[in-house]
Amino acid sequence: MDKQILVVDDDPDILDALQFVLESENYYVKTTPKGEDAENLRTNLPALILLDVLLSGKDGRVICQKLKNRKETKHIPIIMISAHPSAKQSIKKVGADDFLAKPFHVETLLKTIRKYL
Amino acid sequence: MKARKSLKEQTEDALFYFAAIVESSEDAIISKKLDGTIASWNKAAEEMYGYTAAEAIGQSIKMIIPQELQPEEDEILNKLKHGIRIEHFETTRLRKDGKKLIVSLSISPVKDQEGNIIGAAKIARNITEQKKTEEREQFLEQASLILGKSIDYATTLKNIAKVIIPYLADYCRIVLLDDHKAIKEIAIHHKDISKRPLVAELYKAYKDRSKTTHGLGKLLQKGKTEIIPEITPQILESIKDSPDILNLIKQLELVSYMGVPIKIGTKVVGAITFSSTQKDRIYTNADVVFAEKLARRAAYAVENARLYAQSQQSLRLRDEFISVASHELRTPITSLKMYTQGLKKQLEKRGEETMVFYLGKMDNQIDKLTVLISDLLNVSRVQFGKLEFHEESFVLEDIVQDTVDNIRPTVKKHRIIIKGDGRKKVKGDQYRIGQVLTNLITNAIKYSPDSDKIIITLLPQQDGMLVTVEDFGIGIEKRHRSKLFDRFYRVSETSEKTFPGLGIGLYISQEIIKRHGGKITVNSEKGKGSQFSFFLPYSH
Numbered sequence: 001m002d003k004q005i006l007v008v009d010d011d012p013d014i015l016d017a018l019q020f021v022l023e024s025e026n027y028y029v030k031t032t033p034k035g036e037d038a039e040n041l042r043t044n045l046p047a048l049i050l051l052d053v054l055l056s057g058k059d060g061r062v063i064c065q066k067l068k069n070r071k072e073t074k075h076i077p078i079i080m081i082s083a084h085p086s087a088k089q090s091i092k093k094v095g096a097d098d099f100l101a102k103p104f105h106v107e108t109l110l111k112t113i114r115k116y117l
Numbered sequence: 118m119k120a121r122k123s124l125k126e127q128t129e130d131a132l133f134y135f136a137a138i139v140e141s142s143e144d145a146i147i148s149k150k151l152d153g154t155i156a157s158w159n160k161a162a163e164e165m166y167g168y169t170a171a172e173a174i175g176q177s178i179k180m181i182i183p184q185e186l187q188p189e190e191d192e193i194l195n196k197l198k199h200g201i202r203i204e205h206f207e208t209t210r211l212r213k214d215g216k217k218l219i220v221s222l223s224i225s226p227v228k229d230q231e232g233n234i235i236g237a238a239k240i241a242r243n244i245t246e247q248k249k250t251e252e253r254e255q256f257l258e259q260a261s262l263i264l265g266k267s268i269d270y271a272t273t274l275k276n277i278a279k280v281i282i283p284y285l286a287d288y289c290r291i292v293l294l295d296d297h298k299a300i301k302e303i304a305i306h307h308k309d310i311s312k313r314p315l316v317a318e319l320y321k322a323y324k325d326r327s328k329t330t331h332g333l334g335k336l337l338q339k340g341k342t343e344i345i346p347e348i349t350p351q352i353l354e355s356i357k358d359s360p361d362i363l364n365l366i367k368q369l370e371l372v373s374y375m376g377v378p379i380k381i382g383t384k385v386v387g388a389i390t391f392s393s394t395q396k397d398r399i400y401t402n403a404d405v406v407f408a409e410k411l412a413r414r415a416a417y418a419v420e421n422a423r424l425y426a427q428s429q430q431s432l433r434l435r436d437e438f439i440s441v442a443s444h445e446l447r448t449p450i451t452s453l454k455m456y457t458q459g460l461k462k463q464l465e466k467r468g469e470e471t472m473v474f475y476l477g478k479m480d481n482q483i484d485k486l487t488v489l490i491s492d493l494l495n496v497s498r499v500q501f502g503k504l505e506f507h508e509e510s511f512v513l514e515d516i517v518q519d520t521v522d523n524i525r526p527t528v529k530k531h532r533i534i535i536k537g538d539g540r541k542k543v544k545g546d547q548y549r550i551g552q553v554l555t556n557l558i559t560n561a562i563k564y565s566p567d568s569d570k571i572i573i574t575l576l577p578q579q580d581g582m583l584v585t586v587e588d589f590g591i592g593i594e595k596r597h598r599s600k601l602f603d604r605f606y607r608v609s610e611t612s613e614k615t616f617p618g619l620g621i622g623l624y625i626s627q628e629i630i631k632r633h634g635g636k637i638t639v640n641s642e643k644g645k646g647s648q649f650s651f652f653l654p655y656s657h
Contacts, residue, residue, distance in 0.1 A: 017452035021459040083447045085491075086548055089507045103451035103487055105526050106458035 002028040003117050006046035008038045008063075009081070010056040014102075018050065021106055027113075039063045041073055048116055053082035053091065061094040068095035077116035145220075145241040148227060153178045153194055156236060165220075165243050167213030183211050197226050197237050207244065216397045219245045246403075253407050256284055260411055264418035268425045271303055273418055277411075278304035285408070286391035287398075288316045288369065292333065293379070293387035293419065300337070303387070312369065319365040333388055336376045340385040342409060344375040346399050370394045375405055377412040381420050389415065436500075443494035450490070454483045484527055488559070495552075496604065496621045499628045506546045506632060510656030513582050514539030516547050517573060520554040531562050532570045539575030543582050544656035549629045553637075556622040557586040557649045565590025565646065581654040589646040598639055602627040 005027045007018050015031040022029045030046065032038070035058035038049060049067070053060045060080060067073040077097045080087070085101040098112050122130070139146050145162035149155050155178055158170040166173070166181050173180075182190050186209060196203055203224040210218045220241045227236040263276045274291050281289045288307040292300050305320065307313045323332050331343050345352065348371050356363050372393045379387035389412055393400065461476040498504045514535075521533050554573075561571045568589040576583040593601065600606045604624040623637070630637050630651045641647035 011448050013452045014448060017455035017459075021455045024459050024463055083444055083451070086505055086507070088548055089509075102447055103454045103483075105523075106455055106462065107526055108523070109455075 002026055003047040004028045004030060004044075005048050005050060005113070006038060006041075007031045007050045008035060008055065008060070009033065009050075009052040010054075011052075014052075021109070022113075025110060035060065035063050039066055041067065045073065045076060047076070048113060049076055049078045051078055051080050051096075053080050053084065053087045061091060061096075064091070064096050065094040079112055079116075142240075143242075145239075145243075147173075147178070147239045147241065148236055149178045149239070150236045151194060151198060151234070153190065162241070165212075165218065165241065166210065181210050181212075183209055183217065193224060193237075197224070197234060200226065200234060210241070218243055219248045249403075252284075256280065257407075257410060257414065261414055264414055268422045270419050270422040274415060275304045277415060278306040281389075281391065281411075282306045283308045285404075285411075287394040288312070288392045290316070290320060290333070290390045291387065291415075292337075294337065294385065300333075301387075315365060315369055319362065319369065322359070322362050322365060331374070331376070333376070333390060336378050336388040336390070337385055340378045340380055340383070342375070342377045342405055344400055344402075344405050346373055346401070348372055348374065372396060373398060373400045375400045375408055377405070377408045379412045379416045379419065381416050386416065386419055388412075436498075439493060440498075443490045446490050447487075450483060450487055454480065454487075457483060481527065492621050492625065495625045499625050500604075504549070504628070504632070506549065508544060508546060510542045510544050511547045512540060513543045513550075513575060513584070513653065516551050517554060517575065517584070520551050520558065521573070524555065524558055528562060530569050531565070533558065533573065534570060535573045535575070537575035538577055539582060539584075541577055541582065542656045543653040545633050545653055546629075549632075550653070553626040553629050553651065554584075554586070556626045560622060560649075561586050561588035561590070561647070564588060568646070578652075581652055583650055583652050585648050585650040587646065587648045592643040592645050593639065593641040593647055594643050598641065601639060602637065 005022055007015055007022070007029060009015050009018070009031075010033045012033060015033065019029045019031055033055075035055045038051060039058075051060045051064055055063075060082075064078050064080060067076065067078065074095075078095075079098045079100060080091045080096045081100045081102055081104070082088075083102040088099045088101065091099050097116060100109060100112060139157075139159045142159060142161050145165045146157075146159045147155060147162050148157045155173050155176055158168070158173040162173070163169055168176075168180075179187055179190060189208065193203060205221065205223050207219065207221050210220050212218060221244045223240045225238050226234045227238055229235050259280060260277055263280065264270075264273050267273050271293075274293070278289055278291050288305075290305050291303040293303055295301050305313060305317050307316050320333070323334070331345060336343060348366070353363060353366070356366075369392070372395060374390070374392050376388060376390040378385045379389065389408065391400070391404075391408060457476055457480050461473055461480065464472045464476065495504070517535055517539060521535065525533065558571060558573070565571070565588040570589065572585075572587045574583075574585045574587065576585070602623050605620045606624070627637050633653060635652045635654075637649055637651045639647060639649050
């Protein structure tokens with residue numbers, strides 16, 4: 001069975017590219033530019049979430065913290081991504097499992113995902 | 118043939134000449150008896166002190182000595198009696214009209230024919246103006262120092278107001294015009310703080326009076342210096358239609374006034390007004406000249422501050438632009454990189470070797486672009502001191518390993534060997550140290566195209582860890598070494614293959630290490646290789 005990955009990023013180009021890469025690796029990919037879609041996850045939970053740090057209008061770290069504080073979602077591994085490499089320091093506090101700085105190597109991305117799936 | 122003059126005649130002649138010299142001297146020449154009674158008083162003394170010879174002779178010398186300096190005179194008389202020499206000195210004397218003078222005095226004893234001291238001759242030179250000029254020069258120097266101290270001209274002009282009071286005025290006002298010609302109040306000052314509200318009220322009362330003959334409105338409008346040496350009853354009479362102003366001026370006891378514009382070229386940018394409440398401070402042309410000098414210096418300060426703010430603003434805009442641009446560039450590069458690598462992986466599976474080879478080249482080019490963009494962003498941040506630092510303690514070995522892991526996929530033939538013991542925790546910003554390591558390692562690879570290894574050594578020392586990145590490449594000539602860390606510096610040798618780059622990697626790295634309290638050092642031998650080292654303190 002293909003594992004489902006939810007990708008949250010406000011840039012549609014990044015979503016497209018990530019979808020292409022992850023689908024090539026046989027993951028089942030759902031993408032959304034809206035932070036709310038991740039924040040309100042209740043059913044059909046993904047196996048892993050790739051979450052941008054700075055979403056338009058929403059802070060990805062706040063979403064991460066909420067998901068990690070909820071019983072139903074706290075087991076889902078969250079990898080945060082950002083074009084600001086220095087964001088790495090702020091994501092541990094919100095319970096994120098890992099961090100990738102954009103632009104990243106596809107191999108690094110896949111390796112990181114495999115660590116959790 | 119004329120008969121030779123008798124000795125008596127000669128003596129009389131000499132006395133006549135002496136008297137003429139004394140009378141025509143510009144210095145006051147006075148003689149006094151040992152009890153302090155004035156015995157002679159020349160013309161210059163009359164002018165200087167305001168007493169005629171008839172008024173002065175027979176009186177005590179103490180009449181021209183201010184009360185607080187009377188003991189000084191007693192001491193002088195005492196010294197004279199004992200034949201002690203009195204060195205030339207400066208002191209204050211009092212005129213008949215109550216004004217004070219600064220004089221330079223020489224006192225010598227007068228002896229009778231037997232050699233007994235019977236009195237003293239005093240030569241006094243009025244150095245009040247000279248002193249004032251000296252003081253003004255000092256004042257201007259002090260003002261210039263204050264003005265040059267900061268580019269925050271509002272604060273510096275406020276400080277100027279503080280030195281104007283009480284030296285040059287009893288109350289003063291400094292205003293500047295903003296870009297829309299609106300008056301910006303910079304300082305209102307009175308030597309008596311309790312009267313400051315009165316001054317403010319006075320200026321407020323003047324605000325709507327465009328008809329006034331003097332004052333700020335006129336100053337700013339005409340850009341010409343103005344002076345009212347004495348506020349006469351007639352002047353007060355002429356403003357009786359404005360009882361509020363009249364009342365305030367009376368309460369403030371205004372005696373004399375002058376105002377100077379602050380001009381840059383011909384443009385009026387502000388003004389300073391000086392008001393005196395002291396009877397013996399009547400503004401003169403010399404004061405006006407001086408006030409204008411001060412205003413000119415204030416103008417320089419304002420102009421410098423404006424130019425500085427302007428240049429800072431354009432630098433800030435450029436910085437913001439670079440910051441936004443490099444962030445915007447990162448996004449398409451991220452997706453470009455993912456497509457390229459995703460494609461490469463797919464083609465690998467299908468065994469399309471040629472395509473995979475060229476996609477690999479594409480990927481390398483994208484990496485170069487990525488480095489250039491982040492350098493661009495960093496250099497503007499470093500320059501503005503905006504590089505953020507998050508100090509924490511971390512295991513150096515981990516960050517070295519992470520960095521090497523990140524670089525490895527892009528390295529073709531070089532082996533990166535980590536040596537030594539880096540388990541002890543150090544203090545610093547993990548991410549920035551990673552940046553430095555990345556820079557040093559990629560440089561090492563770039564400048565050793567014919568070698569196949571890079572050695573990173575972690576050497577524990579007493580207070581911290583020494584990190585060395587060593588390559589076996591082309592090396593760096595001595596003359597380039599000191600400039601290596603300058604911004605935009607690149608080693609260029611016509612005889613050599615050139616290496617691409619913006620020349621800012623080492624500059625940024627050096628700045629980062631400096632922020633950690635250290636320094637990057639370099640050891641190198643041309644043709645043998647280079648070693649770059651930096652030190653990080655342990656966290657305790």
